[in-house]
Amino acid sequence: MDRELILAVAGLGCRYADAARDALCDVSLEVRAGEFHAVLGPNGSGKTTLVRAGLGLIRPSAGRAEVLGRPATGWSRRELARVVGVVPQREDNLFPQRVRETVLLGRYPHLSLFGDVRATDRAAVERALVACDAADLADRWLWTLSGGEYQRVRLARALAQEPKLLVLDEPTTSLDVRHEMQLFELTRALVDAQGLAALVITHHVNLAARFADQVLLLSEGRAVARGAPGDVLTAETVQNVFAWPMAITSFDGRPQMIPLRTKETNP
Amino acid sequence: MRYALLGLAVIATLGAAVLLGPANVPLRDLLGSPIFWQLRLPRAVLAFLVGGALGASGVGLQALVRNPLADPFLLGLSGGAGLGAVVAIALALPGPWALPLAAFAGAVGAMALVYRLGLVGGAQLDPRVLLLGGVAVGAFAAAVTTAIVSLAEATELRNAFLWLWGGFSGASWTTVLVIAVYAPLPLVVLAAAARPLDLLALGEEPAQYLGADVRRLKQVVYLAASLLTAAAVAVAGVIGFVGLIVPHVCRLVWGRLHRTLLPTAFLAGGILLVASDTLARTVVAPRELPVGIVTALVGVPLFAVLLRRWTVS
Numbered sequence: 001m002d003r004e005l006i007l008a009v010a011g012l013g014c015r016y017a018d019a020a021r022d023a024l025c026d027v028s029l030e031v032r033a034g035e036f037h038a039v040l041g042p043n044g045s046g047k048t049t050l051v052r053a054g055l056g057l058i059r060p061s062a063g064r065a066e067v068l069g070r071p072a073t074g075w076s077r078r079e080l081a082r083v084v085g086v087v088p089q090r091e092d093n094l095f096p097q098r099v100r101e102t103v104l105l106g107r108y109p110h111l112s113l114f115g116d117v118r119a120t121d122r123a124a125v126e127r128a129l130v131a132c133d134a135a136d137l138a139d140r141w142l143w144t145l146s147g148g149e150y151q152r153v154r155l156a157r158a159l160a161q162e163p164k165l166l167v168l169d170e171p172t173t174s175l176d177v178r179h180e181m182q183l184f185e186l187t188r189a190l191v192d193a194q195g196l197a198a199l200v201i202t203h204h205v206n207l208a209a210r211f212a213d214q215v216l217l218l219s220e221g222r223a224v225a226r227g228a229p230g231d232v233l234t235a236e237t238v239q240n241v242f243a244w245p246m247a248i249t250s251f252d253g254r255p256q257m258i259p260l261r262t263k264e265t266n267p
Numbered sequence: 268m269r270y271a272l273l274g275l276a277v278i279a280t281l282g283a284a285v286l287l288g289p290a291n292v293p294l295r296d297l298l299g300s301p302i303f304w305q306l307r308l309p310r311a312v313l314a315f316l317v318g319g320a321l322g323a324s325g326v327g328l329q330a331l332v333r334n335p336l337a338d339p340f341l342l343g344l345s346g347g348a349g350l351g352a353v354v355a356i357a358l359a360l361p362g363p364w365a366l367p368l369a370a371f372a373g374a375v376g377a378m379a380l381v382y383r384l385g386l387v388g389g390a391q392l393d394p395r396v397l398l399l400g401g402v403a404v405g406a407f408a409a410a411v412t413t414a415i416v417s418l419a420e421a422t423e424l425r426n427a428f429l430w431l432w433g434g435f436s437g438a439s440w441t442t443v444l445v446i447a448v449y450a451p452l453p454l455v456v457l458a459a460a461a462r463p464l465d466l467l468a469l470g471e472e473p474a475q476y477l478g479a480d481v482r483r484l485k486q487v488v489y490l491a492a493s494l495l496t497a498a499a500v501a502v503a504g505v506i507g508f509v510g511l512i513v514p515h516v517c518r519l520v521w522g523r524l525h526r527t528l529l530p531t532a533f534l535a536g537g538i539l540l541v542a543s544d545t546l547a548r549t550v551v552a553p554r555e556l557p558v559g560i561v562t563a564l565v566g567v568p569l570f571a572v573l574l575r576r577w578t579v580s
């Protein structure tokens with residue numbers, strides 16, 4: 001059975017005003033239900049731009065980006081937020097807020113203009129909290145959370161949108177190993193158990209290799225390689241992209257990248 | 268409970284406003300008295316509506332520029348209104364509506380200019396540029412105002428200054444009617460923006476991913492809040508601190524969600540201004556203080572306390 005195609009990006013190109021080169025050039029990607037995709041690449045390789053253009057925040061200069069077969073820029077933000085939940089890299093907390101309130105913000109695309117929060121919305125919030133192992137945090141103030149708890153809460157907010165696709169932009173930056181693993185395990189479990197699609201932008205090549213079904217490797221706005229982790233993450237490719245000598249080993253059938261020390265490259 | 272208290276406070280301040288005054292009207296004669304019907308009641312209702320408009324537009328603008336120190340007059344509106352008023356006085360424009368209309372035109376002119384400055388790349392409203400543009404336009408308008416005032420006759424000058432500090436001595440059922448007809452539309456627009464404004468506190472990009480049409484939201488909220496403020500200036504002059512203090516107090520008491528913040532700030536702004544106006548016309552009776560002085564005398568110490576809380580935490 002063919003899985004539902006949620007995000008389709010083909011030949012996508014983007015250029016910010018006054019930029020010397022394209023932020024994104026000829027990038028293609030297809031994300032289907034029940035798939036875990038990872039987007040890898042050095043800083044400035046166009047990972048976040050891919051999300052922005054893929055979800056219609058910026059207009060591409062070339063190619064197309066479609067969500068459920070409709071151009072991303074053709075969706076209203078409200079409608080799109082019912083299909084795609086995003087955990088952005090950064091956000092502000094201008095005013096103090098409790099966890100449950102924060103997660104309830106994820107229900108906004110489902111609420112009518114002047115209508116109240118309904119029982120279904122409250123139920124969705126509680127489900128999202130439970131799914132993200134954050135139910136016992138619900139009454140805490142946001143600023144009392146640790147980094148790992150905070151990211152789980154933000155993931156719960158995206159889940160409360162009841163999307164078909166979850167997009168996480170560098171969700172584990174500044175998390176320690178345990179919380180990083182928890183977040184990846186959680187995302188993988190959501191993909192497997194609920195048939196969600198996930199698109200995770202990350203710097204962690206090795207985690208991406210172990211959790212993702214598909215990997216997209218970007219460099220300077222271009223797609224260097226796309227496919228199963230074992231096909232994409234070859235020593236030659238990764239050392240070109242990251243501009244550092246690498247060795248590739250295998251763990252549990254998945255490639256693992258090991259950056260080499262200078263003395264190891266010149267024996 | 269806290270809502271009930273707010274409702275009681277509305278009734279209490281309005282009651283005090285119609286009972287108290289330089290003329291001693293016995294309670295049993297009150298409902299038959301023209302002082303009640305033609306002076307105190309319209310004045311109290313107008314003060315309430317203007318205070319509510321300033322409170323609600325303060326909430327909207329603070330959320331829009333994402334700066335807790337924003338105030339309806341920060342974006343150049345008071346400067347524009349003052350300039351319009353002073354021009355009307357200097358030109359001795361005739362008629363009771365010349366001054367309010369000139370002030371309104373000045374405020375709307377300043378709003379349009381700041382709006383244009385705040386449009387970055389011709390499309391997106393950048394709150395930071397909006398803020399800077401507002402300060403710049405306000406300063407420019409103030410300079411022109413001072414230039415005109417320095418060339419004007421002394422009595423005109425005093426009128427202009429008194430008018431600028433705000434007051435409700437000109438209140439009538441006509442002005443009440445003007446505001447009562449005018450204000451609901453921008454208020455409903457702000458109310459409709461309540462939930463997306465909650466999202467905007469996260470930042471523009473997160474708000475968009477959660478379903479807010481941020482570009483339109485910023486334009487709509489800016490226009491609605493500014494038009495409310497312009498009308499308030501036109502009928503009551505520049506009354507500072509209501510739009511700054513009231514949103515903060517309401518946020519502390521009722522939380523930061525705009526669905527409760529907007530209505531409570533409307534009511535609390537109304538209460539503050541009715542109470543201030545009652546003070547303004549009773550403490551030095553039979554003369555009156557400009558109500559803007561009373562709100563500033565109450566508002567500045569409150570503001571100082573808030574500022575300390577912020578810098579400490």
